[in-house]
Amino acid sequence: MSADMRELKIEAARAALDQVEDGMRLGIGTGSTAEEFVRVLAERVAGGLTVIGVPTSERTAALCLELGVPLTTLDETPELDLTIDGADEIGPQLGLIKGGGGALLREKIVAAASRRMIVIADKSKLVETLGRFPLPIEVNSFGLGATVRTIERTARALGLEGALKVRERDGRPFVTDGGHLIVDASFGRIPDPRALANALNAIPGVVEHGLFLDLADTAFVAGDGEVRTFGAA
Numbered sequence: 001m002s003a004d005m006r007e008l009k010i011e012a013a014r015a016a017l018d019q020v021e022d023g024m025r026l027g028i029g030t031g032s033t034a035e036e037f038v039r040v041l042a043e044r045v046a047g048g049l050t051v052i053g054v055p056t057s058e059r060t061a062a063l064c065l066e067l068g069v070p071l072t073t074l075d076e077t078p079e080l081d082l083t084i085d086g087a088d089e090i091g092p093q094l095g096l097i098k099g100g101g102g103a104l105l106r107e108k109i110v111a112a113a114s115r116r117m118i119v120i121a122d123k124s125k126l127v128e129t130l131g132r133f134p135l136p137i138e139v140n141s142f143g144l145g146a147t148v149r150t151i152e153r154t155a156r157a158l159g160l161e162g163a164l165k166v167r168e169r170d171g172r173p174f175v176t177d178g179g180h181l182i183v184d185a186s187f188g189r190i191p192d193p194r195a196l197a198n199a200l201n202a203i204p205g206v207v208e209h210g211l212f213l214d215l216a217d218t219a220f221v222a223g224d225g226e227v228r229t230f231g232a233a
């Protein structure tokens with residue numbers, strides 16, 4: 001990642017940090033932008049800010065522990081004040097594609113348990129129509145072949161064509177923190193994300209998908225020397 005790109009992520013992370021208040025229960029996202037948030041948050045915690053966080057992945061948990069950000073779980077703390085997370089795409093009405101880092105299931109559970117969700121990103125994540133980024137779909141490994149066929153059929157019925165690929169890492173299937181697989185769906189354009197989300201939710205082998213609709217309240221998007229606010233300020 002270029003130094004400029006990293007700087008944009010830090011700017012967006014700082015804008016989100018301004019929304020964090022003493023005593024808050026936070027959901028803490030996954031990915032390179034969310035990690036910049038963890039770093040700026042950790043500095044504030046070292047300076048005396050009291051917060052507690054629920055990490056959305058083992059990777060985020062490890063970074064929080066390393067940097068001294070106190071953690072809890074959704075079992076101990078089932079209601080959160082604010083989640084801060086990155087995104088792969090930010091579309092109209094703050095509809096998102098997430099899951100590029102493979103953490104979409106925990107990310108969605110944590111976001112849904114939060115009163116407010118803030119998305120942080122650099123401007124490359126803004127799109128007019130979701131779908132250029134392959135949609136991550138988390139599936140149970142049991143019946144993988146049948147589930148992929150059903151996803152394909154379901155997508156085609158909605159007019160969506162494109163390759164479905166089981167995600168790999170180092171030549172092996174990528175396994176999520178929850179022990180599932182990810183199918184990346186290269187639809188190119190998803191003109192009706194809600195119809196697709198509903199259809200995917202109805203497929204038994206689909207555990208969750210990366211369409212985050214009606215979850216994000218605010219996005220802080222850095223670029224061109226400013227951080228723009230989308231949604232509720």
Ligand SMILES: O=C(CO)[C@H](O)[C@H](O)COP(=O)(O)O
Nearest residue numbers: 031032033086099100101103
């Ligand atoms: O959804 C995610 C992880 O599952 C990330 O938020 C998304 O992939 C963005 O990552 P980055 O900030 O590294 O671009």
